Amino acid sequence: MALYIGRRLLQVIPMLLLISLVVFLMIQAAPYDVVDSITTPNMSAETIEIIRQRYGLDDPVLVQYFRWLGNVLQGDLGYSLVSQYSISADLAAKIPNTVILVVPAYLTALALAIGLGLWAGANHGRRIDRFIDGASAIGLATPPFWFALLVIYLFGYYLNWFPIIGMHTVGQDDLIDLLRHFVMPYLVLTVAFAPELLRYVRSSTVSQLREDYVLVQRAFGASRAEIFRNHVSRNVLLPIVTQIGVALPLLVTGAIITETIFGWPGVGPYFLTATKSLDYPVILAILLLSATLVIVGNLIADILYVLVDPRVRLERSRS
Amino acid sequence: MSLRTTALVVAASALVLAGCAAAPGATSQAPDPTSSQTAPGGAATGTFTYVIASDPTSLNPINTSDRWGLTTTNIVYSPLARVEADGTVVNELAESIEPAEDGLSVTVKLKEGIVWSDGEPLTADDVVFTYTNKAVKENGNADLLWIGDKPIQAVKVDDLTVRFELPSFSAAALSNIATETYIIPEHVYSGVTDFSVAELDPIAVGSGPYKLVEYKRGEYLRFEANESFYGGKPAIANLTLQIVANADTVKAALQTGEVDASFVTPAQIADLTGSPIDVHAYPEGRVAYLGVVAPKVKDVKARQAIFFALNRDDLNKAAYLSEEYFQNAYSILPPSNPFATTELESYAQDVEKSKQLLTEAGAAGLKLTLGYAGADPAQTVQATLIQQQLAAAGITVELAGVEPGAVYSEIEKGADSAYDLFLGGYIMGIEPDAYSLLFRTGASANYFGYGNPATDALFDKGITTADLAERKAIYADLQRQIADDAVFFPIADNLKILAVNQRIGGVEDAKPAPIYTLENFGKLTEK
Numbered sequence: 099m100a101l102y103i104g105r106r107l108l109q110v111i112p113m114l115l116l117i118s119l120v121v122f123l124m125i126q127a128a129p130y131d132v133v134d135s136i137t138t139p140n141m142s143a144e145t146i147e148i149i150r151q152r153y154g155l156d157d158p159v160l161v162q163y164f165r166w167l168g169n170v171l172q173g174d175l176g177y178s179l180v181s182q183y184s185i186s187a188d189l190a191a192k193i194p195n196t197v198i199l200v201v202p203a204y205l206t207a208l209a210l211a212i213g214l215g216l217w218a219g220a221n222h223g224r225r226i227d228r229f230i231d232g233a234s235a236i237g238l239a240t241p242p243f244w245f246a247l248l249v250i251y252l253f254g255y256y257l258n259w260f261p262i263i264g265m266h267t268v269g270q271d272d273l274i275d276l277l278r279h280f281v282m283p284y285l286v287l288t289v290a291f292a293p294e295l296l297r298y299v300r301s302s303t304v305s306q307l308r309e310d311y312v313l314v315q316r317a318f319g320a321s322r323a324e325i326f327r328n329h330v331s332r333n334v335l336l337p338i339v340t341q342i343g344v345a346l347p348l349l350v351t352g353a354i355i356t357e358t359i360f361g362w363p364g365v366g367p368y369f370l371t372a373t374k375s376l377d378y379p380v381i382l383a384i385l386l387l388s389a390t391l392v393i394v395g396n397l398i399a400d401i402l403y404v405l406v407d408p409r410v411r412l413e414r415s416r417s
Numbered sequence: 418m419s420l421r422t423t424a425l426v427v428a429a430s431a432l433v434l435a436g437c438a439a440a441p442g443a444t445s446q447a448p449d450p451t452s453s454q455t456a457p458g459g460a461a462t463g464t465f466t467y468v469i470a471s472d473p474t475s476l477n478p479i480n481t482s483d484r485w486g487l488t489t490t491n492i493v494y495s496p497l498a499r500v501e502a503d504g505t506v507v508n509e510l511a512e513s514i515e516p517a518e519d520g521l522s523v524t525v526k527l528k529e530g531i532v533w534s535d536g537e538p539l540t541a542d543d544v545v546f547t548y549t550n551k552a553v554k555e556n557g558n559a560d561l562l563w564i565g566d567k568p569i570q571a572v573k574v575d576d577l578t579v580r581f582e583l584p585s586f587s588a589a590a591l592s593n594i595a596t597e598t599y600i601i602p603e604h605v606y607s608g609v610t611d612f613s614v615a616e617l618d619p620i621a622v623g624s625g626p627y628k629l630v631e632y633k634r635g636e637y638l639r640f641e642a643n644e645s646f647y648g649g650k651p652a653i654a655n656l657t658l659q660i661v662a663n664a665d666t667v668k669a670a671l672q673t674g675e676v677d678a679s680f681v682t683p684a685q686i687a688d689l690t691g692s693p694i695d696v697h698a699y700p701e702g703r704v705a706y707l708g709v710v711a712p713k714v715k716d717v718k719a720r721q722a723i724f725f726a727l728n729r730d731d732l733n734k735a736a737y738l739s740e741e742y743f744q745n746a747y748s749i750l751p752p753s754n755p756f757a758t759t760e761l762e763s764y765a766q767d768v769e770k771s772k773q774l775l776t777e778a779g780a781a782g783l784k785l786t787l788g789y790a791g792a793d794p795a796q797t798v799q800a801t802l803i804q805q806q807l808a809a810a811g812i813t814v815e816l817a818g819v820e821p822g823a824v825y826s827e828i829e830k831g832a833d834s835a836y837d838l839f840l841g842g843y844i845m846g847i848e849p850d851a852y853s854l855l856f857r858t859g860a861s862a863n864y865f866g867y868g869n870p871a872t873d874a875l876f877d878k879g880i881t882t883a884d885l886a887e888r889k890a891i892y893a894d895l896q897r898q899i900a901d902d903a904v905f906f907p908i909a910d911n912l913k914i915l916a917v918n919q920r921i922g923g924v925e926d927a928k929p930a931p932i933y934t935l936e937n938f939g940k941l942t943e944k
Binding site for chain 2: 128129130131134135136138139140141142143144145146148149152180181182183188191192247250251254255258261262263264265266268269358359360361363367368370371374375376
């Protein structure tokens with residue numbers, strides 16, 4: 099297995115190179131650059147040229163790309179072209195903020211999905227199943243930004259229970275204040291994450307119930323509850339463990355829209371601002387990080403799958 | 418085997434960690450509804466919270482040019498003087514400003530007893546230091562301090578007197594010296610070798626109404642009153658600029674009183690009635706316009722035909738909803754500019770004339786593409802309306818709503834541009850010569866590909882004429898010339914709308930101002 103993991107990790111490198119090159123070229127293909135997004139009509143052509151030179155944007159595209167790549171290989175993600183701040187430092191400040199929001203929301207969504215999914219699956223075709231399935235379909239179809247605005251209207255404005263903006267009231271750093279700011283975006287994210295997981299749990303419950311072993315158990319006289327508790331639920335829940343791996347990239351890019359709406363100082367607003375102004379070192383850094391997490395997450399998912407289900411092998415047996 | 422164990426341990430610890438992080442989520446279900454939150458129109462908190470839409474691009478007074486960078490700079494630092502909306506010069510740090518008779522120098526005396534927020538005196542050395550560094554082109558904002566190919570030089574006369582020496586006469590010099598140059602302390606920054614950076618270190622020593630005490634990027638900038646401010650200690654002890662990008666979030670936060678003030682759009686005002694909020698609409702001297710890429714529509718009659726087909730009133734009412742929120746613009750200068758004239762071809766709608774001009778130009782069945790900022794609600798409404806209005810004259814318009822940066826880099830291609838028309842807007846200030854950056858042949862912001870030797874000659878004449886009445890006549894001719902050449906259809910000076918919670922007073926004393934929001938945030942009070 100060590101060999102397998104090693105080989106998979108090696109495959110990551112060309113993939114990341116390819117991703118970075120494609121993203122870089124797409125940014126270059128955009129009809130304007132970062133300097134266009136910050137110049138004003140008051141600037142002379144000479145001033146604009148000076149700014150462009152300072153950012154190295156007057157060099158050929160490939161020169162810019164390899165200069166950037168060289169720095170990244172030395173562990174230097176570089177500086178934002180607009181703010182001139184260190185990207186590593188910015189990310190180090192923003193990723194924890196995103197994690198604080200995403201992890202509780204994801205775990206809540208997972209718990210809800212497991213509970214409701216099993217319940218719905220066990221009552222396949224009945225009213226409660228149709229209700230849960232319908233609700234998750236609506237949840238899936240609801241854009242998070244719209245739901246966020248509803249939540250703000252109800253809890254922030256109409257009931258005036260929670261503050262709307264940011265993570266802290268300025269000048270207050272205590273936990274209670276953080277929690278009061280946390281509730282609304284957490285609720286929105288939970289509702290955003292839950293439906294997909296729920297449908298996954300429900301459908302695998304339904305398909306497990308159709309398996310032969312259920313019929314056999316019944317033939318042996320086991321009660322419905324026993325079959326469900328001892329066999330079906332286990333078979334449904336084991337693959338869920340692998341979801342932890344697949345969810346890994348959410349830690350960085352899981353809440354872009356929600357964070358932006360609530361002014362939560364995470365990766366989301368940072369990424370959106372950079373994208374708007376074509377601040378390419380920032381865009382590339384976040385996409386690389388996110389791509390790495392997708393690849394590593396899938397690897398973890400594969401490994402966990404083997405660990406929880408001994409019938410699955412990573413490699414073809416050497417016959 | 419051991420690897421399998423390790424992986425299990427990793428997975429387990431991940432779950433535990435996640436569980437830890439989840440714990441606060443569980444308790445958060447029971448918030449304290451009675452805990453303090455500023456009630457709308459509520460009591461004094463000692464803090465004024467103002468929403469800005471993004472981080473300032475630069476906090477360095479030497480090179481900042483973005484809206485929020487200039488807003489912050491204007492709070493922390495002070496200029497020698499300001500040019501007011503009517504063109505008068507109001508002294509700030511300066512006690513007096515005396516142009517020499519020959520027009521080749523300006524002598525500035527500083528007020529006595531002004532100190533920096535760290536207690537050091539503000540002297541002529543600081544002024545010379547600031548202007549000398551700002552005039553360095555590599556620092557990125559030197560344009561106003563150059564006349565032709567030579568910089569304006571600042572020379573210390575005595576501790577409180579500075580003489581600005583001009584390489585040649587320029588009628589714009591006084592305005593250019595005063596505009597947007599904020600004095601920085603030499604004793605703090607004398608060791609800085611590169612002034613092209615976005616932030617000076619430390620960022621906290623200034624001579625404005627407030628001191629910057631904390632900057633959390635992406636969240637807020639926090640200020641405290643500068644007790645030694647020469648304009649009087651601010652009435653509200655703390656000021657916060659809170660960064661919020663989403664306009665709907667801002668609206669809700671204004672309604673709940675979580676923030677005190679923000680710019681809003683005309684469409685949002687209807688939702689704010691019923692909340693304890695006052696609305697202040699004021700001109701920024703902006704001109705919103707429809708531009709023609711002249712190399713794409715070469716015949717002046719065809720361009721005039723386009724303009725005669727348009728209805729300015731309808732464009733403005735549709736985009737800005739109420740006459741309280743815009744003034745029609747008829748010239749390259751905003752209506753509030755003291756040099757603006759209304760005696761010019763204003764292209765009142767005349768569809769028959771438009772059709773006739775099209776026939777004369779042999780351009781019947783003209784097809785055009787209009788580029789505009791697709792995310793801008795006002796431009797989107799106007800673009801759609803322009804399409805309809807031109808259709809009535811037989812001109813077909815295709816709409817291209819894109820990012821603003823993309824519009825400008827496309828039209829700069831001139832004859833190869835994909836767009837024939839575009840929507841834009843600018844704030845160029847009081848000094849009419851500043852507009853030469855847009856309309857002089859080959860100028861840096863001449864998006865129109867416009868070139869007329871007569872216009873260039875008028876710009877040359879205007880900048881070298883000292884007499885005010887004479888200058889006004891020259892710039893009136895210039896506005897008429899550009900109107901006749903029909904590359905620029907002025908639409909409106911759309912007013913900036915500042916929404917302020919009623920618990921805050923003194924907005925008019927603080928003077929709503931273009932770009933900076935308020936001239937002096939220190940004049941605000943809590944009721």
